[in-house]
Amino acid sequence: xxxxxxxxxxxxxxxxxxxxxxxxxxxxxxxxxxxxxxxxxxxxxxxxxxxxxxxxxxxxxxxxxxxxxxxxxxxxxxxxxxxxxxxxxxxxxxxxxxxxxxxxxxxxxxxxxxxxxxxxxxxxxxxxxxxxxxxxxxxxxxxxxxxxxxxxxxxxxxxxxxxxxxxxxxxxxxxxxxxxxxxxxxxxxxxxxxxxxxxxxxxxxxxxxxxxxxxxxxxxxxxxxxxxxxxxxxxxxxxxxxxxxxxxxxxxxxxxxxxxxxxxxxxxxxxxxxxxxxxxxxxxxxxxxxxxxxxxxxxxxxxxxxxxxxxxxxxxxxxxxxxxxxxxxxxxxxxxxxxxxxxxxxxxxxxxxxxxxxxxxxxxxxxxxxxxxxxxxxxxxxxxxxxxxxxxxxxxxxxxxxxxxxxxxxxxxxxxxxxxxxxxxxxxxxxxxxxxxxxxxxxxxxxxxxxxxxxxxxxxxxxxxxxxxxxxxxxxxxxxxxxxxxxxxxxxxx
Amino acid sequence: xxxxxxxxxxxxxxxxxxxxxxxxxxxxxxxxxxxxxxxxxxxxxxxxxxxxxxxxxxxxxxxxxxxxxxxxxxxxxxxxxxxxxxxxxxxxxxxxxxxxxxxxxxxxxxxxxxxxxxxxxxxxxxxxxxxxxxxxxxxxxxxxxxxxxxxxxxxxxxxxxxxxxxxxxxxxxxxxxxxxxxxxxxxxxxxxxxxxxxxxxxxxxxxxxxxxxxxxxxxxxxxxxxxxxxxxxxxxxxxxxxxxxxxxxxxxxxxxxxxxxxxxxxxxxxxxxxxxxxxxxxxxxxxxxxxxxxxxxxxxxxxxxxxxxxxxxxxxxxxxxxxxxxxxxxxxxxxxxxxxxxxxxxxxxxxxxxxxxxxxxxxxxxxxxxxxxxxxxxxxxxxxxxxxxxxxxxxxxxxxxxxxxxxxxxxxxxxxxxxxxxxxxxxxxxxxxxxxxxxxxxxxxxxxxxxxxxxxxxxxxxxxxxxxxxxxxxxxxxxxxxxxxxxxxxxxxx
Numbered sequence: 001x002x003x004x005x006x007x008x009x010x011x012x013x014x015x016x017x018x019x020x021x022x023x024x025x026x027x028x029x030x031x032x033x034x035x036x037x038x039x040x041x042x043x044x045x046x047x048x049x050x051x052x053x054x055x056x057x058x059x060x061x062x063x064x065x066x067x068x069x070x071x072x073x074x075x076x077x078x079x080x081x082x083x084x085x086x087x088x089x090x091x092x093x094x095x096x097x098x099x100x101x102x103x104x105x106x107x108x109x110x111x112x113x114x115x116x117x118x119x120x121x122x123x124x125x126x127x128x129x130x131x132x133x134x135x136x137x138x139x140x141x142x143x144x145x146x147x148x149x150x151x152x153x154x155x156x157x158x159x160x161x162x163x164x165x166x167x168x169x170x171x172x173x174x175x176x177x178x179x180x181x182x183x184x185x186x187x188x189x190x191x192x193x194x195x196x197x198x199x200x201x202x203x204x205x206x207x208x209x210x211x212x213x214x215x216x217x218x219x220x221x222x223x224x225x226x227x228x229x230x231x232x233x234x235x236x237x238x239x240x241x242x243x244x245x246x247x248x249x250x251x252x253x254x255x256x257x258x259x260x261x262x263x264x265x266x267x268x269x270x271x272x273x274x275x276x277x278x279x280x281x282x283x284x285x286x287x288x289x290x291x292x293x294x295x296x297x298x299x300x301x302x303x304x305x306x307x308x309x310x311x312x313x314x315x316x317x318x319x320x321x322x323x324x325x326x327x328x329x330x331x332x333x334x335x336x337x338x339x340x341x342x343x344x345x346x347x348x349x350x351x352x353x354x355x356x357x358x359x360x361x362x363x364x365x366x367x368x369x370x371x372x373x374x375x376x377x378x379x380x381x382x383x384x385x386x387x388x389x390x391x392x393x394x395x396x397x398x399x400x401x402x403x404x405x406x407x408x409x410x411x412x413x414x415x416x417x418x419x420x421x422x423x424x425x426x427x428x429x430x431x432x433x434x435x436x437x438x439x440x441x442x443x444x445x446x447x448x449x450x451x452x453x454x455x456x457x458x459x460x461x462x463x464x465x466x467x468x469x470x471x472x473x474x475x476x477x478x479x480x481x482x483x484x485x486x487x488x489x490x491x492x493x494x
Numbered sequence: 495x496x497x498x499x500x501x502x503x504x505x506x507x508x509x510x511x512x513x514x515x516x517x518x519x520x521x522x523x524x525x526x527x528x529x530x531x532x533x534x535x536x537x538x539x540x541x542x543x544x545x546x547x548x549x550x551x552x553x554x555x556x557x558x559x560x561x562x563x564x565x566x567x568x569x570x571x572x573x574x575x576x577x578x579x580x581x582x583x584x585x586x587x588x589x590x591x592x593x594x595x596x597x598x599x600x601x602x603x604x605x606x607x608x609x610x611x612x613x614x615x616x617x618x619x620x621x622x623x624x625x626x627x628x629x630x631x632x633x634x635x636x637x638x639x640x641x642x643x644x645x646x647x648x649x650x651x652x653x654x655x656x657x658x659x660x661x662x663x664x665x666x667x668x669x670x671x672x673x674x675x676x677x678x679x680x681x682x683x684x685x686x687x688x689x690x691x692x693x694x695x696x697x698x699x700x701x702x703x704x705x706x707x708x709x710x711x712x713x714x715x716x717x718x719x720x721x722x723x724x725x726x727x728x729x730x731x732x733x734x735x736x737x738x739x740x741x742x743x744x745x746x747x748x749x750x751x752x753x754x755x756x757x758x759x760x761x762x763x764x765x766x767x768x769x770x771x772x773x774x775x776x777x778x779x780x781x782x783x784x785x786x787x788x789x790x791x792x793x794x795x796x797x798x799x800x801x802x803x804x805x806x807x808x809x810x811x812x813x814x815x816x817x818x819x820x821x822x823x824x825x826x827x828x829x830x831x832x833x834x835x836x837x838x839x840x841x842x843x844x845x846x847x848x849x850x851x852x853x854x855x856x857x858x859x860x861x862x863x864x865x866x867x868x869x870x871x872x873x874x875x876x877x878x879x880x881x882x883x884x885x886x887x888x889x890x891x892x893x894x895x896x897x898x899x900x901x902x903x904x905x906x907x908x909x910x911x912x913x914x915x916x917x918x919x920x921x922x923x924x925x926x927x928x929x930x931x932x933x934x935x936x937x938x939x940x941x942x943x944x945x946x947x948x949x950x951x952x953x954x955x956x957x958x959x960x961x962x963x964x965x966x967x968x969x970x971x972x973x974x975x976x977x978x979x980x981x982x983x984x985x986x987x988x
Contacts, residue, residue, distance in 0.1 A: 044905030411538030
């Protein structure tokens with residue numbers, strides 16, 4: 001007779017590209033987001049938490065390089081009875097839902113509408129190292145304000161935000177550019193062929209990597225890249241390419257000089273002139289608010305999401321150095337960016353609604369704060385009350401209650417108390433600063449033993465005999481002085 | 495020639511059963527959750543944010559009344575290339591993911607593992623009034639602790655949590671029961687027929703609704719319900735039904751009396767005796783921690799999720815009265831519940847791992863706090879700096895920067911400034927307490943006008959002439975006293 005097969009056990013595994021966050025990973029992010037929310041609130045921005053699930057129809061196809069429907073998003077079809085057979089999907093960013101929310105609720109929302117949103121988004125993309133399919137975004141946008149005062153305000157808010165979360169002035173710069181200036185440059189080059197125009201835009205995007213000489217080569221005949229491969233050029237003459245190079249290298253000694261250079265680069269283009277004027281107004285408004293070029297600066301080398309933005313674009317870059325994987329120094333780099341996009345709501349209502357906003361890379365900014373030592377220091381675990389006598393659990397429960405009532409993080413050991421070594425190992429795993437012991441003798445004598453586990457660990461690591469004598473790592477105190485003594489030890493390490 | 499059809503515009507609409515949350519709805523919830531996290535932290539619980547997406551295999555089928563796979567969850571199949579063709583789904587609660595997380599990471603986690611989790615969950619169910627397909631849960635669980643000290647701790651933490659968020663002592667009660675006692679009762683009834691046993695359990699569940707007499711009828715021949723329909727009974731004799739009734743009505747004047755009554759109800763059942771002993775130990779531990787029966791009480795009428803729990807079960811009920819839809823007084827009712835469940839991790843590892851936990855109904859508790867006036871009072875909007883002269887936007891920008899630097903929530907009007915009435919309407923929609931006006935005359939005179947909009951609204955609603963004279967609603971102050979005067983007005987309404 002064949003043996004009956006048991007159903008196999010399910011695998012305990014997050015889906016590919018997803019992960020879990022534990023302890024400080026969760027609380028540090030929550031703390032940073034609440035600091036950011038505080039700044040946004042002060043600027044008059046209101047919180048919005050839109051549904052995580054949208055109809056595919058409402059989400060639209062704004063993901064880069066997406067041709068096939070539902071590519072890049074997690075999507076499924078509703079049954080007829082539950083939802084009319086609609087295709088639903090998880091949001092892939094916080095901007096597409098904002099457009100839907102604004103179109104849906106516009107009669108109830110103030111105009112202009114300033115809102116911030118924080119939460120996970122999902123991308124159905126191939127995961128890679130450090131690249132997950134669920135991650136946090138943190139956005140602030142102003143919908144319905146055509147004035148560049150709205151863009152300037154977002155830049156100021158971004159600058160304040162970075163300082164509030166712990167990036168000191170001087171360690172970051174917000175760089176501002178304008179898509180219209182670039183359009184002006186292309187116009188004055190007389191590029192009418194769309195393919196050639198796109199090729200120029202793609203080349204501009206590589207400026208950061210290949211520099212001025214590289215861009216000249218790529219705009220012309222082509223370039224031998226570092227790997228030895230030959231990259232075909234756009235095929236422009238040196239003269240034709242000049243305005244692009246002038247544009248990219250027009251950053252001057254101050255904003256005024258940069259604006260002069262840009263005015264030269266755009267020639268007679270009207271849209272270009274409009275773009276330069278907007279940058280001038282932004283610089284003026286920021287100066288009035290006290291935001292000098294040490295914090296926010298006009299910089300034409302910022303080139304973001306070319307197809308998406310329609311006016312000012314901005315990027316926050318952290319300028320302090322870190323070591324990369326190979327031990328080489330490099331700047332930390334971009335942690336936030338955004339700009340003006342005027343056509344998102346139009347899909348729904350037919351009316352163009354001007355909008356501008358910024359998105360902070362939550363994980364990048366957290367990583368930066370860790371680099372700066374602003375988060376992620378030694379985590380202090382709870383005080384652990386050990387269990388010497390399992391029949392006296394009520395006594396131990398009373399102890400933790402006392403400690404908690406004094407505001408001290410504390411727990412009683414809830415595992416099998418038989419092996420005391422396991423209890424101390426547990427306290428170690430919990431990174432507990434203090435363990436409390438009350439055996440039968442202590443109970444009879446009206447005292448408790450209080451172990452300073454941080455000092456204990458130091459001694460175990462090889463303190464000198466003098467240190468050992470000077471400060472014992474275990475104290476016997478009367479039971480009614482337990483809380484005070486624990487507090488005294490915690491204060492040593494606060 | 496037929497006209498070419500344009501693609502229809504997408505509908506700006508959340509999917510059926512989903513909704514968006516605006517402003518205070520978001521921040522009030524976030525504030526409450528952060529208060530709860532504070533209590534959980536103090537009890538030694540660590541934060542966990544698991545992936546919102548799980549494999550269907552890992553989630554399992556713990557939803558009530560679910561026979562078909564993927565029923566009740568939002569699920570989709572991965573493509574072969576992205577994820578091996580796995581079925582993925584959105585989590586429907588925070589407990590199933592905890593089981594997966596614990597099984598996956600058990601070698602790195604402390605034992606016992608105390609964790610809390612807060613976040614949205616999704617149910618693919620028919621939405622109804624006030625019943626959404628995405629909602630928040632807030633859970634705390636202890637995995638790996640067999641001792642009822644873990645259950646007692648959860649009850650104490652639940653009690654502390656309610657008080658910290660703003661439910662005063664006396665307005666809530668945490669009621670504790672034990673599934674083993676109920677098993678003991680069924681055992682001593684000698685019920686061996688599974689169908690009959692289930693029928694008895696379903697009847698017990700109706701105790702809250704139909705009371706003692708109703709339960710007696712339902713356990714016997716049956717009952718004519720309020721609608722006139724006849725409900726068939728279980729068919730027990732009065733004698734047979736007696737232990738069930740004794741169990742349900744065994745709450746005595748104090749915990750000791752209740753425990754005595756329960757001991758009588760379970761007869762000679764060993765599992766029943768075990769259950770009563772556990773309840774006794776829980777009462778003792780809670781008393782030692784200072785949690786008297788005014789906060790946490792043994793109450794056998796608590797019957798929760800019969801199939802799911804294996805030991806102690808508990809429920810937090812708010813006892814203050816509210817008016818229902820029909821204007822009748824009723825108790826606010828349950829806002830949290832939980833209990834011991836020992837088999838969730840076993841699915842993955844084959845090993846039974848004891849666990850106990852509580853889940854707070856986030857929306858219910860928020861609604862209760864609104865009832866008690868603890869959240870949702872008048873929202874104060876930002877100070878609005880109006881734009882009298884669009885060419886002097888820089889001046890207005892400087893004003894908001896000053897206000898914000900003083901910690902005052904402030905914004906400049908970013909819409910079209912032509913119509914001043916629209917600016918005041920905007921301030922009204924924003925619930926602004928104060929508007930600031932600086933026209934050409936004020937600028938020349940070095941002053942600003944500060945409008946107290948709250949008082950202004952009161953006057954508009956019909957203040958007396960005396961009130962009007964006593965406190966004007968608009969002040970002219972020197973420009974350099976703007977911040978101080980605004981602060982003075984805000985302090986009046988703080």
